[in-house]
Amino acid sequence: MSAGNALTRSAPWRGTAWAMGKLGISGRTLVIAIPMLWLLVFFLAPFFVLGRISLAEAIIARPPYTPLFERGPDGSLQIIASLENYRFLLEDALYRNAYLSSIRIALVSTIFALLIGYPIAYYIARAPEPKRSLLLLMVILPFWTSFLLRVYAWMGFLRSNGVINNTLISLGLIDSPIQMMQTDFAVYIGIVYTYLPFMILPLYANLTKLDGALLEAAADLGASPMVTFFTVTLPLSLPGIVAGSMLVFIPAIGEYVIPALLGGPDTLMIGRVLWDEFFGSRDWPVASAVAIVMLFLVVAPIMWLQSVQNRREEG
Amino acid sequence: MAQPAGACETKPWRSEAAKPFISVRNIVKQFGDFTAVANVDLDIYKGELFCLLGESGCGKSTLLRMLAGFEHPTSGTITIDGENMARVPPDRRPTNMMFQSYALFPHMSVEKNVAYGLLREGLPRAEAYARAGEMLRMVKLEKLARRKPDQLSGGQRQRVALARALVKKPKLLLLDEPLGALDKKLREETQFELIKIQESLGVTFIVVTHDQDEAMTLATRIGVMKDGVIEQIGEPREIYETPNSRFVADFIGSVNLFEGKIDAAAPDLMRIETQDLGAVLLPPQSGLTLGQPVWGAVRPERFALSRAKPETAPNAWHGVVEEMGYIGHMSHYRIRLANGVLIRASQSNRLRDEDPISWDEKVWISVQPSAFRVLTR
Numbered sequence: 001m002s003a004g005n006a007l008t009r010s011a012p013w014r015g016t017a018w019a020m021g022k023l024g025i026s027g028r029t030l031v032i033a034i035p036m037l038w039l040l041v042f043f044l045a046p047f048f049v050l051g052r053i054s055l056a057e058a059i060i061a062r063p064p065y066t067p068l069f070e071r072g073p074d075g076s077l078q079i080i081a082s083l084e085n086y087r088f089l090l091e092d093a094l095y096r097n098a099y100l101s102s103i104r105i106a107l108v109s110t111i112f113a114l115l116i117g118y119p120i121a122y123y124i125a126r127a128p129e130p131k132r133s134l135l136l137l138m139v140i141l142p143f144w145t146s147f148l149l150r151v152y153a154w155m156g157f158l159r160s161n162g163v164i165n166n167t168l169i170s171l172g173l174i175d176s177p178i179q180m181m182q183t184d185f186a187v188y189i190g191i192v193y194t195y196l197p198f199m200i201l202p203l204y205a206n207l208t209k210l211d212g213a214l215l216e217a218a219a220d221l222g223a224s225p226m227v228t229f230f231t232v233t234l235p236l237s238l239p240g241i242v243a244g245s246m247l248v249f250i251p252a253i254g255e256y257v258i259p260a261l262l263g264g265p266d267t268l269m270i271g272r273v274l275w276d277e278f279f280g281s282r283d284w285p286v287a288s289a290v291a292i293v294m295l296f297l298v299v300a301p302i303m304w305l306q307s308v309q310n311r312r313e314e315g
Numbered sequence: 316m317a318q319p320a321g322a323c324e325t326k327p328w329r330s331e332a333a334k335p336f337i338s339v340r341n342i343v344k345q346f347g348d349f350t351a352v353a354n355v356d357l358d359i360y361k362g363e364l365f366c367l368l369g370e371s372g373c374g375k376s377t378l379l380r381m382l383a384g385f386e387h388p389t390s391g392t393i394t395i396d397g398e399n400m401a402r403v404p405p406d407r408r409p410t411n412m413m414f415q416s417y418a419l420f421p422h423m424s425v426e427k428n429v430a431y432g433l434l435r436e437g438l439p440r441a442e443a444y445a446r447a448g449e450m451l452r453m454v455k456l457e458k459l460a461r462r463k464p465d466q467l468s469g470g471q472r473q474r475v476a477l478a479r480a481l482v483k484k485p486k487l488l489l490l491d492e493p494l495g496a497l498d499k500k501l502r503e504e505t506q507f508e509l510i511k512i513q514e515s516l517g518v519t520f521i522v523v524t525h526d527q528d529e530a531m532t533l534a535t536r537i538g539v540m541k542d543g544v545i546e547q548i549g550e551p552r553e554i555y556e557t558p559n560s561r562f563v564a565d566f567i568g569s570v571n572l573f574e575g576k577i578d579a580a581a582p583d584l585m586r587i588e589t590q591d592l593g594a595v596l597l598p599p600q601s602g603l604t605l606g607q608p609v610w611g612a613v614r615p616e617r618f619a620l621s622r623a624k625p626e627t628a629p630n631a632w633h634g635v636v637e638e639m640g641y642i643g644h645m646s647h648y649r650i651r652l653a654n655g656v657l658i659r660a661s662q663s664n665r666l667r668d669e670d671p672i673s674w675d676e677k678v679w680i681s682v683q684p685s686a687f688r689v690l691t692r
Contacts, residue, residue, distance in 0.1 A: 213418035216385055219405040221483065222411045231431075233424045304481030 047295075054288035073282045085289035095273065095290065099297065102270040105184065106252035109191040113199040114241065116192065121203035122241075123235075126209070136204070139197050151190055151261050157184050158262070182264030193249075198247035206240025207233075232243075242305060250298055270294055286299050297298035299313035326550070327360040328536060336519055337363040337382070337487060340528065342391035343545075344377050351377040353543035354391075364513050364520040366530040369540035369567075375523045378540075379489050382521065383412045396486055399630045406435075411485040415492040417476035419464040425451065425475050426460040429599035432483045450478040453512070470501050477509075481516065490522045494529060506532045528568050531555070539563050555614075560692045564612045571659055572690075573611040577603050584684065587611055591656040596629045597687040612648035620648065620672050621679045628681035635678050646671060649678055 020030070056065035057080075072078045089095045124135045142150060157163045158180040165177035180186055210233065218228040256271030263269070270290065277287035327333035335358035344352040352374040361364050369374040379387045382393060384405035393400040395409060411432070414590070419428050426447055433443035453458045454474040464472055471691055473496065480488055493509065494502045497683045510533060513520050524530050531535050531551045539562075547559045558564035575589030583597045587609060595611055601608065625631055637657070638649040641664075648660045660680060673680055 211416070211418065212415050213414050214420060216405070217412070217414060217418035217420070218385075218431070219385075220383060220408075220410075221479070222406050222435035223431075224406055227435065232420060 050291055051287045053284055054085055054286075054292050055083070056285045057082070057084065058283045059286050063284070064282050064291045085285050086293070088286060089289055089293060094268075095270075098270045099274045099294070100267045100292075102253050103297070105187060105191070105267075105269060106249050106255075109188055109195070109252050110199075110245050111184045112188065112192045113196050114245060117196055117199035117203060117240075117244065118237075120196075121207055124200070124204050125207035137275045139200050139204075143197070147194065147255065150194070151258055153299070154186070154190055154193065154262060158189070172308065181262065182267075184267055186261050186262035187267055187269075190262045191252050191255060194258065195248040195252060198251075199244040202243035202247065203237065205242040206237050206243075210236060216265065242309070246302065247306075250302075253298060254294060323439070326535070328358070330365075333360060336363075337521075338394045339378075339382075340392045340394075342372070342378070342381065342393065343389045344381060344386060345389045350543050352381070352388075352416040352523060355543070355545055357538065357545065357548070359519065359521065361519055362521065363535045364510065364533055366534035366537045367540055368525070368527060368530040369521045369538050370525055370566075373540040374543040375540045376491055377625050379412075379491055379521065379523045382487070383410055383489050384408050396568060400506055409486040410489055411480040411483055411487075413476050413480040413491065413493050415495060417464075417472050417496075419472060419475055419479070424461050424463055425456060425467070428464070428475060428481045429482050432479065436483070440676065447478075447482060450482040451475075454478045466545055469496055469498075470505070473497060473505070477512070481512070484516070485518060487519050490520060491546065493522060495524070495526075500532060502529070503532075507531065517547065525527070531567070541566075557688060558612070558690070561610055561612070561690055564688070564690060569615055569659060571613045571615065573613075575609060575611060577607045577609060579605075585689075589690070591652075591654070592630075592632065595687065597684040597689065600689050603689065603691070605689070612688045612690055613682055613686055615659045616645075616663070617659040617682055618658065619681050620650075620660060620662060622672065623679070624636050624679050625681045629684060630687075631679055631681035632658075632675065633679055636672060636674055636678060639672075639674055641671075648672070650678060652680075 017027070022224060025033075039242065052068055059062060059066055066080055068079060068081065070080055072079050120139070124132055124139070127135055155162070159165070160177040160181070162181075164180070165174075168174045169177065172305070192297055203279065214232055214236070215228055218232045242264070242315075254271045255269060256275055259267045259269045259272055260275075263272075274287055274290050274294075277283050277290060326667055337359040338359075339355055339357040341357045342357075343350070353418060355378060357378075364534075367378060377386060381388050382395075382400075384400065384403060388401075395399075396410075400408060420431065423431065426444065429447035429450055429589045433446055434440070438446075444615040448457060448460065451460055454477060456471060456474055456478065459467065462476065467475065470517055473493070476491070480490075485644060493507055497505060522530075534546060534551055536550055537554050539546045539554065541562055547554060547563045549557075554563065554567055558570075560569065561688075564570045564572070573587075573589040573591045573595070575587040575595070577585065578588040578594065579586040583599070584596050585603075587595045587597065590594055590613060592611075597611070614673060619625065619628070624633075632652050633651040634650040636648055637651045640647040643664070645661050645663050648662070650658045650660055654657065662672075
């Protein structure tokens, strides 16, 4: 209180506040304005650029798309924009399949990450204090190594003459190596492994807040531990489940590196299609349209979930 | 103490033959090196409203949690209605608990909270909700059945917690500081409501509280706990009038303690030689020997104050009023005797226009021999 008063009474502060007040800017506005400006410059502006390119047509030029405005033969200003690229996306089965396949892979990975992450988060949240910090550290520890390196490490495990196959063969469990690399299975492993901490951390944050007295109350009222879990713990951890699933699902749907390194030629994901359009075909307008459609595919379920949650809180 | 006829029916603990409903034998609970409950024996009878009273950390909540099954005793046995509870998990015990924090499920409506225990018994939904509704009517919350706990006031939440714990008709209801979170006025009202509900349902209650007024108001009997040990068990009146130790005397109400030695023990009157008050006369008490160090205890309201020297009182001293606090129905005095000893006395203010003894007045302070209680520890 006194420190704050000393600060707000100091001459430079008062001078600045006065000057900003003249311009109609209060301290509160300023604090909100900075992140808003950041989002505007680095998110909204690129989004509009992308949107504008997606309405253009690919040409061999630099930049490789038609301009938005053009002088007509009579000197009038013309706007050249078409939804042709979007129509193309709809008609070509490749894109539709890529979207569906991306959603499927992201969804399955999210479910597995949830099934693996929930017990881990629950265990950490229930662990006594010194142990809990250690376990949390172990969840975060992999981030200290490069993501790329960790995906490469999985190649060493999954290869035909990799760690897993060699071990199984030496144990006599299999005769010939199992094909794991370049399959959807390897992609699931890669995504679940990479994004597991993003599932565990929000779940942990939620479960650690769970009041132990509620579990005791449920037991006291005759609920077995299993029933207590499904009637009390699980419903109360729903916000953590939603947050964790979002954090896994959203990056997984646009994942490029993991399917490129671990997946096979059949692994169709939208990130890869995008890469091919952009760098392979140099078709920026179609690539932009692919990106925009993906954005809406991801944003729509988030908005829906948000509104469901809001309604739940009100009701 | 004189026993009115028929007291054994309502006060079974007074009868030797009565069979306890809950019996706790040699219960010990240790957390590492710390002994929370040290060798407690306790018998509680059917239909009792028993209060465990003590300061925080005295082991009363641990004892309650062992009865509920949340803690396992290090040693000893707990028997409820003839059944040994050693291997019975909390969800199979015939007990229900009302938690200090109420522990209402925040994601369920009031009605669902109350029906929860009945549904776990396998009761059909319609019947469970009908009984939950009945219970809510009893605690006067039927109109709020659809609300979520966070849309209720503290007092309403307390009643939901009570309804939820009672709806299963447990053999034993455990209440951990049931009124602790309520403000003073509401707490006093709720105390009597709680007694009424307990009497109408006939469920045995064990209440844990640190509030002596609450214990005195609610309880059929009180167990005063200190450092994991029950110091004294008795009816509120016994605990107040005949405490068995300085701790109990001081913990329940306030008390003046005078250290001394048994000086003379005539058959009709006993004398204690105290340092603070000199010789004090009191009625004889058995089990005391000459020269034994004892403490004489007097409640402040047992002292009589007068401006003139009382004629008949055998124990009377002269002093000056050092402090006086008028709180309406009573006035509290601190009286400094000539030898410097400070005595706490209080007088009830029965008349509207009496001339009260006030600051710096010289007063006589006297006490009847029977008002003294001799304590040996």
